[in-house]
Amino acid sequence: MPRRGPMGPPWWHHWLRNCGCRITAPREIILDxxxxxxxxxxADEIFFMVRQMYPQIGLATVYRTLELLxxxxxVHKLDFGEGKARYELAQGPETKGHHHHLIxxxxxKVIDYEEISEKxxxxxxxxxxxxxKKYGFKITDHMFNFYGICKECQEKGDEVK
Amino acid sequence: MPRRGPMGPPWWHHWLRNCGCRITAPREIILDxxxxxxxxxxADEIFFMVRQMYPQIGLATVYRTLELLxxxxxVHKLDFGEGKARYELAQGPETKGHHHHLIxxxxxKVIDYEEISEKxxxxxxxxxxxxxKKYGFKITDHMFNFYGICKECQEKGDEVK
DNA sequence: CTGCGTGCAAACATTTTGCACGATG
DNA sequence: CATCGTGCAAAATGTTTGCACGCAG
Numbered sequence: 001m002p003r004r005g006p007m008g009p010p011w012w013h014h015w016l017r018n019c020g021c022r023i024t025a026p027r028e029i030i031l032d033x034x035x036x037x038x039x040x041x042x043a044d045e046i047f048f049m050v051r052q053m054y055p056q057i058g059l060a061t062v063y064r065t066l067e068l069l070x071x072x073x074x075v076h077k078l079d080f081g082e083g084k085a086r087y088e089l090a091q092g093p094e095t096k097g098h099h100h101h102l103i104x105x106x107x108x109k110v111i112d113y114e115e116i117s118e119k120x121x122x123x124x125x126x127x128x129x130x131x132x133k134k135y136g137f138k139i140t141d142h143m144f145n146f147y148g149i150c151k152e153c154q155e156k157g158d159e160v161k
Numbered sequence: 162m163p164r165r166g167p168m169g170p171p172w173w174h175h176w177l178r179n180c181g182c183r184i185t186a187p188r189e190i191i192l193d194x195x196x197x198x199x200x201x202x203x204a205d206e207i208f209f210m211v212r213q214m215y216p217q218i219g220l221a222t223v224y225r226t227l228e229l230l231x232x233x234x235x236v237h238k239l240d241f242g243e244g245k246a247r248y249e250l251a252q253g254p255e256t257k258g259h260h261h262h263l264i265x266x267x268x269x270k271v272i273d274y275e276e277i278s279e280k281x282x283x284x285x286x287x288x289x290x291x292x293x294k295k296y297g298f299k300i301t302d303h304m305f306n307f308y309g310i311c312k313e314c315q316e317k318g319d320e321v322k
Numbered sequence: 323c324t325g326c327g328t329g330c331a332a333a334c335a336t337t338t339t340g341c342a343c344g345a346t347g
Numbered sequence: 348c349a350t351c352g353t354g355c356a357a358a359a360t361g362t363t364t365g366c367a368c369g370c371a372g
Binding site: 019020021072079081113119127135145161 | 237315322
């Protein structure tokens with residue numbers, strides 16, 4: 001069921017092979033679902049989505065696959081302070097390639113924003129290059145979070161109890 | 162034991178009062194410790210540090226206090242993918258006010274970096290103002306993470322197993 | 323045919339919660 | 348002196364692991 005181009009294997013096959021990993025149904029289905037679903041999903045949300053196409057899957061496999069993909073840099077493991085991780089595709093043909101969030105520290109609402117100016121893009125590239133040089137890192141991705149209090153929570157006042 | 166200025170109460174008293182919270186020994190000690198310890202600490206690391214000054218403290222109180230401080234925006238709850246949260250002071254007289262991390266997706270090593278150019282500072286301020294206007298958020302903090310593969314892990318090759 | 327990957331269930335770790343007592347303002 | 352906050356222990360939750368079977372390469 002993975003969506004493919006006019007023909008040939010899905011784009012992620014070379015990622016898996018390059019890492020010495022086998023191509024299996026659970027991996028294909030998880031990647032397929034992530035690649036066509038924008039947003040951040042918890043492991044059990046992914047579990048339920050995958051189960052609809054592949055009912056015999058186990059939750060442990062979902063966790064193992066997500067960790068694998070995360071170690072490959074294909075998937076981004078996120079934490080918004082809810083006590084469980086969330087995941088999103090980090091790399092892919094249709095990925096915009098940046099993950100910028102506005103997170104409310106009271107209600108944990110998350111807003112994705114996409115706006116990014118040319119100036120920012122340039123500066124970002126510069127910063128990444130400096131970091132790579134200085135620390136010997138091979139940077140594959142980034143995530144910018146802004147924390148604050150959302151409109152609704154501001155209206156509730158400053159009491160924190 | 163909290164370190165105070167020449168006289169008068171520690172700087173965080175007004176934060177607590179402003180939120181309608183009482184000033185108690187556990188809260189004072191946790192804030193005191195965080196404010197003089199740079200770095201990111203897990204709940205139980207903080208628990209052990211606090212216990213040395215205040216042995217009767219319970220781990221639950223540490224969690225409750227950290228959540229409180231996090232909701233106030235005084236403390237930053239971080240997740241580097243280790244399966245437990247880490248905390249650091251977000252606001253305070255000596256806080257540099259930015260939390261920028263370089264995170265290895267293989268070994269989860271975290272490098273804090275402090276370098277930030279004037280150009281970046283300006284742009285950041287601009288971006289924050291735009292976001293506040295556009296989404297009605299009151300931004301209190303931010304965190305920038307760059308993900309990649311550290312020098313050591315690069316040497317181990319691409320196999321991810 | 324040789325491992326690697328999977329499903330299941332049990333184990334683990336961290337974090338949260340209920341309750342009765344004690345401290346704060 | 349009325350609550351709010353705390354300590355303890357138990358519970359809940361999310362995530363990891365051990366093992367035997369099955370499939371990819």
